Amino acid sequence: MIKETKKTIRNLALTVAGMLAFSFLLVPIYDVFCEITGLNGKIEGPSVFSSKDIEEGKREMLIQFVTHNNEYMPWTFKSEISQLKITTGVQQRVMFVFENKSSEDMVGQVIPSVSPGRGAEYFHKTECFCFEQQKLLAGERLELPVVFIVDPNIPLDIGSLSLGYTLFDITDQLPNNQIAAL
């Protein structure tokens, strides 16, 4: 085979390998991109944002809470109140109720999302059950709080924020000894 041909083939094979690697690299790139832009309403937490830092620009806002269960998740999952008038910069606390109505011990994970996505970076949660996996014994009921502060620097055209929670059943995805430890 001619030298030129070998070189072309080698370069093309390297491109293929590079693009395959790139397809997997897209996963972390996407995560970082979403974090920076607030795309998909992704929120990282827990936040160390404190209400003491703020004095100016406070205003009233409406926060709505939406909960739903993914697929066949049998738990009851509700917020105590469906919406709350808040003042930005003031810490708020809302309780959520979890009840495992099935006859088996289960583990659930809540995934949050803030809408509109642009508002996500101004929504600071200092305490949330969504940071952890929740284990409930059969028939067990539990109330857990979300503690949050809305940054007063939130753009004026955002008049309300929706905090959506989706509850997933992750019992099957965890090894038994890990479930017992929870």
Add this chain to the structure above:
Amino acid sequence: MSTIVETHDDHGHHGPAKGLTRWLFTTNHKDIGTLYLWFSFLMLFVGGAMAMVIRAELFEPGLQIVQPEFFNQMTTNHGLVMVFGVIMPAFVGLANWMIPMQIGSPDMALPRLNNLSFWLLPMAFTMLVSTLFMDAGGPNFGWTFYAPLSTTYAPDTVTLFIFSVHVLGVSSILGSINIITTILNMRAPGMTLMKMPLFVWSWLITAYLLIAVMPVLAGTVTMMLMDIHFGTSFFNAAGGGDPVLFQHIFWFFGHPEVYIMILPAFGIVSHVIETFSRKPIFGYSSMVYAMTSIAILSFVVWAHHMFTTGMPLAGELFFMYSTMLIAIPTGVKVFNWVATMFKGSISFETPMLFAIAFVALFTIGGFSGLMLAIAPADFQYHDTYFVVAHFHYVLVPGSLFGVIAGVYYWIPKWTGNMYDETLGKLHFWLSFISVNLTFFPMHFVGLAGMPRRYPDYALQFADFNAMVSVGAFIFGFTQLLLLFIVIKAIRTGKKASHEVWEDTKDWGLEWTLESPPPYHTFTVQPEVK
């Protein structure tokens, strides 16, 4: 002494092997091109039969013929077969036949790899189509196989689907490496890049697109495989993944893929139009630059398939404008084809009819694409029959007509026999009328809000759907006529001259060969001035 050895060589190497092994073990670019084309033709009828099931069910509202589960399998497999089994292999087949003959090289650069990349295809499709006969049923999540429909909720056969996509990907990648290597290293002396025939150019660009995006597709299905079987959570929100990520990765592959399915048709149509207008193509270099810019832009427009997933305004604007930008190089191409025909002494043989229909109807598909690119309006069009109308206009009277034009144009060269011109014209007119009858009314029902992918629909769409079904049946059965025409040309066609068409000496090296060309051509490379 030496003369004796040479005569001996003539007997041993010049003809093809006999029997089935000729096709199994062949490394000859013409044989492999033929295999690709016949395979694609077979799959056209397989995918076509699935389309007939879809249209029979949609002939009137309500459920008559198939259950929704099977209907979903039909739409999914129709898409997969037509994309990966018909259009792509047909173009690769044409590339195998024509690229060595057009650049004056004796064969492809990697003939054994060429054999492998063809024979992987029947394997992949046997695997894919066999799922339809299994208890779990075939893939039923649409050809775009969005997660979690294709992971959490998929039938068990999804694993076979994933492996068949892997095999298809390997086949395409090997084929593309071969094509690029051939084009870059084996051109006849004197044939600079900017003297290459446009079909060769279109394939060079297409092959680069394939090299870039087929690995991404392989990565996507590998992630699905790991989510399904190895407990990862790439696309599973419960484990920290994101289903929207699937759509981003898929369309990062998917949008360049749709240009992979049209660029070679651009090349073919350019040749056909210049031949039958008896004028060299208008704006050769702008054609090359237009194809290159379409290919580059195809990497930055993918999210226009996802406007409704929720995207920041800046994102919607970026993808809207970058998508619209593609209309400029595409417009340049359409302009050049029309300008080539302008004041040409045109004759309307069958390949030219298909090429002109390509220009007109592909443009309609392009315009509906522009309408879909408008982000605020897309919320109305999204997932309706308007989208179905759009991509069928670019794929059927676009890509498929391009392939058919190429087959009519080159079949006298391949077989040494002319096809039947009267039957060819009949085939064209039946196809042209029925393709419009099939896909044009889809625009109307789509704008009126008929969603895609359902086996049933609201009563007010009944009349248009009946028309569409009738058109689809005519179009489907008309393609049997093409099969008849091809077989007739091979077996009993009139002898074609070496030039085949008028004054073709100017249009490319392939016309300097005999019809049919000898098994091995250009063993001594011609000089290009």
